[in-house]
Amino acid sequence: MAFTLGPYAKSAGYRLATFDQIGSTNSEAMAQARAGERGPMWFVTTEQTAGRGRRHRPWIAPRGNLASSVLETIEVAPAVAATLGFAAGLALEAALRAVAGPASVGFSLKWPNDVLAGQAKLTGILLEAEAIPGKGLAVVVGMGTNVIAAPEGTPTPATSLRAIGVETSAEQLFTALSDSWTECRGIWDGGNGFGEIRRRWLALAAGLGQPVAVHTGNATVSGIFDTIDDTGCMIVRTSTGDRVPISAGDVHFGAAASAGAA
Structure with missing residues (x-):
């Protein structure tokens, strides 16, 4: 099965670059931005060999998991761009619900950048930004999801969709994610809609009030x-x-x- 954009993402002008294997989709997206690519564009693979999370922790995606990064060019301050990570969390949660169905384990959002299934980490988000010539920032939002396997020995226990009984593929999840990202990115609207993003995020927040x-x-x-x-x-x-x-x-x-x- 090949990676394909969802209909909403296609209509919004997103493009797609796919890789059989790659070191890091985030690194590839940022390299393309430095070379003049302005997006919006997705970079995706089912096998990532040199990915990374926050604080340069390794995030390795074995074949069958989803490593995906989206490149956007945005004319906002870096502090505003950082709030796009919360839109990413909402987009991932919506995509996971779309492929898992109503009988799945509940998903929640762990501040600042994880999606949990129960108490275990299912996905991670890494946002990077660089100034580009002229105005604006090249912003890359990386989203890695454990579809068929999860790493062991991580600081936070991790799980996969397969382990919680959800049988899907990286390709199916990505199609749903491309559409939910387009929706959440539109709500965020250059930071103007962060109030609504914040409201929705808090409704799904892990540990709130605890x-x-x-x-x-x-x-x-x-x-x-x-x-x-x-x-x-x-x-x-x-x-x-x-x-x-x-x-x-x-x-x-x-x-x-x-x-x-x-």
């Missing part, structure tokens, strides 16, 4: 996951009543948070 510990470099902030603000920062309400904004970090919920995420 104890959380966030590792931010050498410090750990513990408290209750209160909300995300209008810039996408996690707001943690501490035991003293302070509401602390977190822009980046490793998040632990439940028993791990209560134990200081040791």
